[in-house]
Amino acid sequence: MAWNNQGGPWGGGQSPWGRGSGGGNQPPDFEEMIKRGQDRMKSILPGGFGSGRAIALIVAAAIVLWLITGFYVVNPGQVGVNMLFGRFVSQTLPGLRWNWPVPIGDHFTPDVATRNRVEVGFRAETASGSDRDVPEESLMLTGNENIIDVRAVVLWRINNVEQYLFGIGDPEASVKNTVEAALREIIGQSTFEYAITEGRGSIEVKARDLAQQMLDSYRMGNGNGGAITIEQLSLQKVDAPSEVIDAFRDVQKARADKEAAINDAQAYFNQVTEEAIGQSTQIVKQAEAYKAEKVAVAQGDAQRFLSVYEQYKQAPTITERRLYLETMSGLLGDMNKIIIDDKASGGAVPYLPLDQLLKSQKAGSADNAGGTAGSNNAGAGQ
Secondary structure (H helix, E strand, C coil): CHHHHHCCCCCCCECCCCCECCCCCCCCCHHHHHHHHHHHHHHHCCCCCCCHHHHHHHHHHHHHHHHHCCEEEECCCECEEEEECCEEEEEECCEEEECCCCCCEEEECCECCCCEEEEECEEEECCCCEEEECHHHHEEECCCCCEEEEEEEEEEEECCHHHHHHCCCCHHHHHHHHHHHHHHHHHHCCCHHHHHCCCHHHHHHHHHHHHHHHHHHCCCCCCCCCCEEEEEEEEEEEECCHHHHHHHHHHHHHHHHHHHHHHHHHHHHHHHHHHHHHHHHHHHHHHHHHHHHHHHHHHHHHHHHHHHHHHHHHCHHHHHHHHHHHHHHHHHCCCCCEEECCCCCCCCCCEEEHHHHHHHHHHHHHHHHHHHHHHHHHHHHC
């Protein structure tokens, strides 16, 4: 390099490490180093390691190292728990903390912010991406003595650190067993049809509350609150067992067909009933109208008779004549009428057909009207 030939920035032809450029790398002298270390130890411990001063320094150094092991770190989301002679002493916040080291003291750092997951009735296989059924947990008996396949997922977190560490031996197993027992009790009080249809939400709430009550009862001493809080219980599957799922679906289909037939029959019943009610109402209305008509006609006839009677009392002869004429007009109005003159003699026609004469007069009037209209049209055309 440049400093090997020209001396470099340090001068004297030395490398950046202060060594001569032509001397090469010299191995360290271990014997010299060991000798210097022994001399320093003799100056510190004139009497050697067997002296009282040496023993005191060694003991002091061991105590310092032992006390240093008492430092520990509490990460965010965790709670530090200090123990002294196996007893709970205090809790600490996140950061660098210290407690008496083992065997006098000990410490724990449980995570109180993370939500833990427990599966009941199945196990999620992350490697294969599928779920493995656990029949001894998932198969339950309903209130109407049917077997049902139930799978649930529980999310929980630590509520009371002291109760969590010392009141429950295996928290995850305790949560699983408690939720399973609660589900079996609630399912045992429900019918099969209710559980697989509209009852899922209610079963989730009831099972969660019951499991929480049981977990709160697992309490050591007079601690405040239970060790674990169940935040969510979700039913992943509520269905018939796989062995009878086909038969169950057939039953469900038959039940749906039954409901459809009942609905069709009810619709037909409603249609026929409405039509019969409409017809009966129509008949009643027609009868009422006929009744009102007859009553009105009768009342009109009676009123007319009374009016004629009043006129008759005032002028009997005129009234009789008028009634006679009106009656004869009603009887002979549509009949063919012929007048016979018994005094006719010679070649005269002895009768006069009035109907024919009237028809002839009507026909003549129509012809005159047509001719007048034609002449008017012709004049307009010219």
